[in-house]
Every structure is written in structure tokens, then in C-alpha cells.
Amino acid sequence: MKFGIVSFPGSNCDDDAVFAATETLGQPAVKLWHKAHDLEGSDVIILPGGFAYGDYLRAGAIARFSPIMREVAAHAERGGPVLCICNGFQIACEAGLLPGALMRNAGLQFLSMPVTIRVENTDTRFTSLCHEGLCLTMPIAHGEGRYTVDDATLERVEGEGLVVFRYVDAAGETTDAANVNGSLDNIAGVRNAAGNVVGLMPHPERALDTLLGSADGRVLFESVLAAVHA
Amino acid sequence: MKSFRVSVHIVPRKGLLDPQGKAVADALHTLGFSAVRDVHVGRHIVIETAAADAAAAERAVREMCARLLANPVTEDFEIAGVAGA
Numbered sequence: 001m002k003f004g005i006v007s008f009p010g011s012n013c014d015d016d017a018v019f020a021a022t023e024t025l026g027q028p029a030v031k032l033w034h035k036a037h038d039l040e041g042s043d044v045i046i047l048p049g050g051f052a053y054g055d056y057l058r059a060g061a062i063a064r065f066s067p068i069m070r071e072v073a074a075h076a077e078r079g080g081p082v083l084c085i086c087n088g089f090q091i092a093c094e095a096g097l098l099p100g101a102l103m104r105n106a107g108l109q110f111l112s113m114p115v116t117i118r119v120e121n122t123d124t125r126f127t128s129l130c131h132e133g134l135c136l137t138m139p140i141a142h143g144e145g146r147y148t149v150d151d152a153t154l155e156r157v158e159g160e161g162l163v164v165f166r167y168v169d170a171a172g173e174t175t176d177a178a179n180v181n182g183s184l185d186n187i188a189g190v191r192n193a194a195g196n197v198v199g200l201m202p203h204p205e206r207a208l209d210t211l212l213g214s215a216d217g218r219v220l221f222e223s224v225l226a227a228v229h230a
Numbered sequence: 231m232k233s234f235r236v237s238v239h240i241v242p243r244k245g246l247l248d249p250q251g252k253a254v255a256d257a258l259h260t261l262g263f264s265a266v267r268d269v270h271v272g273r274h275i276v277i278e279t280a281a282a283d284a285a286a287a288e289r290a291v292r293e294m295c296a297r298l299l300a301n302p303v304t305e306d307f308e309i310a311g312v313a314g315a
Binding site: 057058061062065093094100101103104105106107108146148149150153182 | 242246247249250253273298299301303304
């Protein structure tokens, strides 16, 4: 299974995503420059974290018009798996691949810390090996992660089970204190209707080994591998 | 085609939490501007463009706002002015 990791000018987690594919999963991976027009046969696409185009205008606003995004959208439309991490989540929302938008953290501070998220939906290509209610610890590192949608879309997002992850406390409860960036309904990650596109603010690719604090991120990558091999 | 300078105000949508605006309002209160009720921090963008007339320039910038300059989920925009450049 081949992973394609998109590199935008300003991406800084692309190598971590390559590491997840190659070292953790033992699968081939290729970096795809944002100006490319070809996914080079990739089965899974990762939009990695970073600050594409310096987050000018809005995070993800300019990156979504990179040439490669047309191919990524076509891949998503065909049902191909796309994992959108942090800045990748912002880009996917701007591109309309996922519902909503990510705004400035409620506390205005850039947050770099481990958080706990609870799996709300396992009907996705990246959470199929999880069970609902499973709590995962992984780092966040963002200034603009406050998930927002308009009321009508929120109803659809909640009603159709599009919320994949919520920020929770150590007991697995969605408290205000656990909702570090002030996201609507503690939402940390969402999926598209088909479940092949998943976006989240926390970094699973930085949680692959207990040596680095947590290996909880592995299950997302293992899920997509299992789904394709099934 | 003539040259026009179109300026746009982009502000966070009303009703959405605007922590930046709130922080500025708090700072103004600290400075003694107690009459300040609310602050919204947005962006002011000036675009120089060629267009047949002022109306066409404004139409073009409205489309730019819809497609790139403003996020339809979180922001509102208004054309602040169109002037010959």
C-alpha cells in the first residue's frame, strides 16, 4: 500500500508522516510536491501538519488552490483514503473536503501539549480498528484549532455521526477544561459522509512510539492498512 | 479598461466567538476607554485591478471574497470603497 504525503511550502510534519508509513507500517511512501499534478499511484493521501504558505490570509486558504489539491479531491471523490492532520485538516476544510472551519484558539495562545481524544465514530478508513469510546493520547501544536460550523451544518455533522474525535479529560468526559482550544462540542476531528476522508487537529504521526510519550497514533495508520488489506 | 482600487473589510461573523476582538476590548477597558462595548478584529485588503467600470471592479472583488479572501463559514465581508487608481 503506497502512501502519498503532500508537501506544501511550509509543511513541517511531512517527514513524520513518511516515517509513520515507512517505519511504523513498513509501507512505501512518496512525498508529493504541491505543484505536482499526479499522485504517483498513491493509495492513501496524507495532508500533513505545518504552516502551508505561512498561513497567510487564513490557515489553509491558499494551499487549497495548489495544483495537487485537484488530484487529492478527485482521489477523495473516488473513495480513496485521505488523512488530514492539523494544518492538513485546515486545508481540507478550506477545500470543502470536510465540513466546518478552524478558527483562532479561544485562549489566543498557540498550544503545544498532549491531549486526550475519544473516538466517536469507527465507520471511517482511519478508525476502523478502534472501538467507540476509545481514548487516545497524542500531541497538539496549533494556534488555530477551534472547530466551528454554522448551526445547520452542526446539526448534520452531529446527526450523521461525522464527529470522529472529541477532546476529553482523563476520565473520558467532554469537559470544558479538556476542550483546550474552545472547539464547538469539543470536536477534535471529523469525517466526510463516506468516511474515507478524516481530519483532526492532534498529531497521530507524532504518537507512534512510547519512547516519545505515546503510541496511540498508530491505530489510525494501522486501520487504513487493515481496511485496504481486508 | 481602467484602473480601480477596491478595498474590502473582512470581519469575523457576528455571533461567533472572537477572542482576538475580546482581548483588544479588554485592553481598551484597561486603558480607561470604558465606553467601548465591543471590538472585532478583521482584515482590510486593498486590491488594485483593471475593470471596465467601478461596478465591474466591485463585482470582481465580491467574487474574489467568495472564493478566497473570506471564509464563508466564519467571516463576513463588505466592500469599503471603490476608487479610480
